[in-house]
Amino acid sequence: MTALLSNRDLAESYELCRRLHARHGRSYYLATQLLPRRERYAVHALYGFARYIDDIVDVPIANAPPVDRLDRIVTMWREAIRQGSTTHPVFAATADTVRRAGIDPQLTYDFLDAMRQDLTVTRYADWERLSRYTWGSASVIGLQMAQVIGVQNDREHALHCATALGEAFQLTNFCRDYDEDRQRGRVYLPRSEFVAQGIEPGVGDSRELRNVIASATRRAHRLYDEAEPGIALLRRAGQPCIRIAFELYRGILDEIERADYAVIGVRHTVPRVKKLKTVAQTLSKHAMSFV
Structure with missing residues (x-):
């Protein structure tokens, strides 16, 4: 009982x-x-x-x-x-x-x-196998969020976008946290990407590793592009929250790119000033949409 x-x-x-x-x-x-x-x-x-x-x-x-x-x-x-x-x-x-x-x-x-x-599991052979993992580790979170916030239009498309956004967030984490993860014995980027560069998963900084990170960030950007239309399909009260999360997480990719894809010995974050600016701009645009 x-x-x-x-x-x-x-x-x-x-x-x-x-x-x-x-x-x-x-x-x-x-x-x-x-x-x-x-x-x-x-x-x-x-x-x-x-x-x-x-x-x-x-x-x-x-x-x-x-x-x-x-x-x-x-x-x-x-x-x-x-x-x-x-x-x-x-x-x-x-x-x-x-x-x-x-x-x-x-x-x-x-x-x-x-x-x-x-x-x-410490390695994933290719993107297909990694995507199976990110479904459970991240995409389902996007779907739960959509259920909590509520969908106002085209539910099927909204849930598809929520799935893509969860994966985009997770892939952003995988790029940012590559060094931390490898020190714990795991690599969350596909072995196929490393093989294409002639290196093994879990290696330290090199031009080849940066190429792997660059490839992963491009994939993440495509997922963000796929996910973005779904924000407008959510209930209006929840849109600013998801828009800010979207912009701040995608901003991590911008910081990684600005560092020429160097991720060893550093954990990239969005500067506080940029965070506050993103919040202010999002709130302003959301308020204007009601006028």
């Missing part, structure tokens, strides 16, 4: 997820401040869930926990979905959000399957 969860416990779970989001996803957190309160806290809950799981698996591969530890967590999560509630300090808010927003639980199961791969 599931223990009863008080309103106070649920509120504390949402607050914990909010703090996790504020601490670890600063640009994304900044964007979510433009959402109405209900949607904003739903996004915090989804982020908290993803962060909690990611913190378990995103460790040096030599220190990765046994697969059955994650399997036990998956069982706990499935039970939370089945019961509609849980006393888990993070899962409580996420299960509540999944129920209230009408999110397909399979999207969360696909995410957990992708995280399970991180415990054993």
